[in-house]
Amino acid sequence: GTWKVDPKKLSAVIDHIREVEELNDTMVQQIQTHIVDNRLKLNSIREDMNKIDSEDGNVDGFIDIEALRQTLIKFGFKLSRHKFHTLVLLKYETKGTTVKFEQLLDALVPRTGTVLASHASFQILSVYVCMDCDRDLISLPLGKELPLVIFQVVGTMVERFLAATSTDKLTIERVLLSTLLLIIFVVVLEAGLHKLDHFCKKYHKYHEMLNKVTGELMVVGLIYLLVKFVCYFNIIEYGGVQYYSLDAADMLLFFVAVALVLQSLVIFVRLREANAEIDDLTITKAHALVTMAKTQEEAMEVNKALWFKKYRTRSKMRVLMENKLMDAFFHKTYELPSIFSFAKYLREIQDSHIVDLIEVDILGWAMLLILFTTFFAFTGELQQNSAYHKAKGNATVITAPDDQLYVQRIWVFALFVGLLTLGMLAMSIYLRVLNNAVIKHAIKAFLSNEDVYQPENYLATKEDELMSALLVIKQSENDEAEITVDAAIEIMQKRAEEIGKNQKVYTGLAKNSLFIQMVTSSARKMNLNNNTTTDEQDKVDIYKEKMKSLKLPLPFPRKLVQFCLQNFLILNGLYYGMLMSCVFPSISPSDIPKAIALAIPLLINTFFFAPHLLHRFAILSGTWKVERHKLSAVIEHLNEVEEMKNAMVTQINAFLLDKGKEIKHIREELEKIDRNDEHQKDGYIDVERLREVLKNYGFKFSRHKFHTLVLLEYRTKGKTVCFDEVLKTLSPRRATIAL
Structure with a gap:
């Protein structure tokens, strides 16, 4: 230093x-x-x-x-x-x-x-707030009751504000009350955003998502400000045709922006479960997974489990084995060390796609305009001789449609949503077929040189083939030479440089436009096929060398599939906005169930199809082509975890010193957990239980980073870790700074 x-x-x-x-x-x-x-x-x-x-x-x-x-x-x-x-x-x-x-x-x-x-x-007891010039003063006691009293006072002010009728006159007192309520709202909102921003700074993707959300909402708010501005200066008449048309357009964009934000948050939360399972696989060895599968099979036979329980258990275990197989296949294909976190790599791909869903580019807004126009063209409201125009006659203000037009809107919207759901279903099947092909290729890659992989094994079940491949992976895990973290990171950096040499770096408009990237990528490939020799083409495609033997049953234009997937999800958000702005305002209370029924396919797309599509595409795309900046993000993640290990030692020892405790107290708590777990007194405890204990002693680790630390530093057995090694890390000899 x-x-x-x-x-x-x-x-x-x-x-x-x-x-x-x-x-x-x-x-x-x-x-x-x-x-x-x-x-x-x-x-x-x-x-x-x-x-x-x-x-x-x-x-x-x-x-x-x-x-x-x-x-x-x-x-x-x-x-x-x-x-x-x-x-x-x-x-x-x-x-x-x-x-x-x-x-x-x-x-x-x-x-x-x-x-x-x-x-x-x-020397002072209470504070007084004047509610109105003709009202009594209200005494507000300080202490624990103060927040409740403040809430009651604000509630009283809101109640008075809403109690006004159209016949009441506008007074200065009412304007002051409105100003006070808006100031309270702004103060609370800014305080909440400040807290949220402070929290999200610890997590790059969260912070990026928050910035894009606030940016999109700021644009929508600016549009409404402009509408108010042109009315305030009498550029357009308040309550006239121009005002209502601008207001309707503004509300449409507002609902679309909010829908895209909420949809992204739902996808993010839904993917946490799948990511958590892959995190566990990071520290789970192949032989432990095989043992787990056999143990579950034996338990189901002994307990005579029902067929649907067997099917659910086997399906879940098959997914775990497939993910472990893809993890090992990725490491083998690109010759990466075992500490490379495949879970973090997939998470980077998923997060980048989710963040992109929030920010709609010019192509997305153009698609919204086309859809909006097409929707009303199908309902007949754009045709000059339609019933809609005949009913309006020479009216100057847009009113709610009649029953016939409302029914047309319902059926047209149902058609649009149904086609989108069918498209997402077709995309799901398409990605599943391609993922299964990659899994079969990975099984062959591990079993091709083994005696266990004979032609008759093609008739074996998929679970048997997966177990055979995992047994081969087990042997490779045992034979792998141990290397230091620094040496492993150096290998990964070298691989990232090799992969990045021939990858196109997009700049300008292409950097943030997937459509332009897709077009330029297609043009570049056509140019290579027409103007380069075989030797030159092999040199250009050297980063794909490892995947040349993979034959997919269907074409996989990666950029095109990514473009379709992203636009499917954006379309789903656009339909939410159209539902709120075009359908809900025109319905009667008795028709609300019909409108809710229209939202069901959109909710299915959001909660079921969207997370599955993103997860499957991340695995397929990430394996098919490694992106240098995603690989670099994993390397930075490992460096960060290595630094956080030292911070963990320092902070936990500082906490122990501050509370007058010792490491033996942590040991006693961990030994108690060990005595009560499934494998009693074996010196191993569940990784998540260990993380919770360390959090109680002054250091918080995110689930994913803690799994990476365990992968880097400690011995594991299944989903458990040797806690004695962790305690040795925390010993005072390793934490002289804290003491």
Whole structure:
């Protein structure tokens, strides 16, 4: 550190100082709240500190820093030893290892004019809010009841606001009340967004998704602002034809934007279950999976399980074995070390597709306009001689359609949604066929040189073939030479460079437009086929060398399939917007069940087809062609996990020191779990249980990162990990900084 300054570490120290600077205000607020809630006096803290000062034998207004921290803990504020020392260094006068406590007491005195300045503990009791110039004053007590009272007051204001009728006159008081309600809404919204942004900064994809969501909603809000602007300056007449047409278009775009955001969130949540299973497979060896499958089969035979339970159990186990097979096949095909996280690689592909669904490009909006036009063309409302135009005559304002037109809208919309659902079903079958072909190819790749793979085994069940392949994978796992993490990362970086040499880097409009990428990719392939020699073409396609023997039963134009998949999901979001803006406003209360029935296919597409399509496409596309930036993201993930291991050791030991505990307390808790699990006292516990225990001792790890850490550092058995190795990592010899 002295020889060469690391700018990242220097930035971390700067962030630490900024965080501590903010914690000073937090400390004051929390201690003041604790005093008020527990009906204490500020002098109580002063008396405790004076007592400590007199006991140290030198009444000089200075007390030991650690004694001061323990006193503040009693009064509602907890801060780690290191952060508190930094706070003292920044804010208060010190002498040796002591601090002048009178300065801290001065900071705890509420500023003049604030609410707390009149509380009994600080010489003032309550605050008054004037609800209206002709209303009585309402006293709001401070303490635990304050949030409830504030909620009641705001509720009263909203009730008064909504109680106005069309005959009431517009007054300044009512405008002020509306302004107050809007300010409260803006403050709460900004506070919530700030908290959400702070949380999402820890996760790149979450943060990227949040930025795109706020960006899309900001654009929709700007459109509405422009509509209000042109009405305010009398460019168009408020309540006229132009206003209603702009308002209808704005609401359509708003519903589409919200639908795409909610659909992306649903897909993201639904994929968590599949991702969690693949995370478990990261640390599960092939032989453990085979043992698990055989054990389940034996248990079902003994218990005489019903056929549907057998089918469900076997299907779930077959999916696990297929995913493990694809994991091993990917490692073998691209000669990657075992610590490469195939789960993280698939997650990167899935997340990038989900994020792309939120931001609609110009092609997506053009598709919306075409669909909107086609919809009303099918209903007949665009035809000059239609019943719709005859009914309107010379009317200047668009009104709700009559019963006949409403029925036409219902049937046309049902047709559109039905065609989309059929298209997604066809895409699901298509991807399943291709995935099965890749799985068969992977089985052959592992069994082709084995005695167990004979022609008659083609007649064996798929589960038998998978088990045979996993047994071969087991042998390769045992034979694999151990290498250091740094050496493995170097191999992966080399592979990423080899793969990236011949991959096209898109810039400009093509960077964010899948349609342009698809067109340029097709043109480039045609040019290569027509203008290059065989040797040159082999050189260009060298990154596909490993997949040349894979023969798919159906064509797989990767960019075209990706384009269709993305547009299917965007179409589903567009249909939600059309349902809300074109169908719901024109129905009567008795027809609501019909409108809800129209939403059922859209919900099926969102909750069932969309996650399955994205997951299957991620496996197929990621195996068919490795993208360099996705591979680089996995390498960065491994580097980050390696750094977080050191942070885990430091933070857990700091927590133990702060709470007066030792590593033996963690060991006792882990041994208790070991005694009560399925395999008693074998020294292994479930990975997720271990993560929960470590979280209770001061360090939080995301599920995926913790699985990667276990893969990198510790011995595993199935989904369990040797906890003794983890405890050795946490030993004080490995955590001298924390001590």
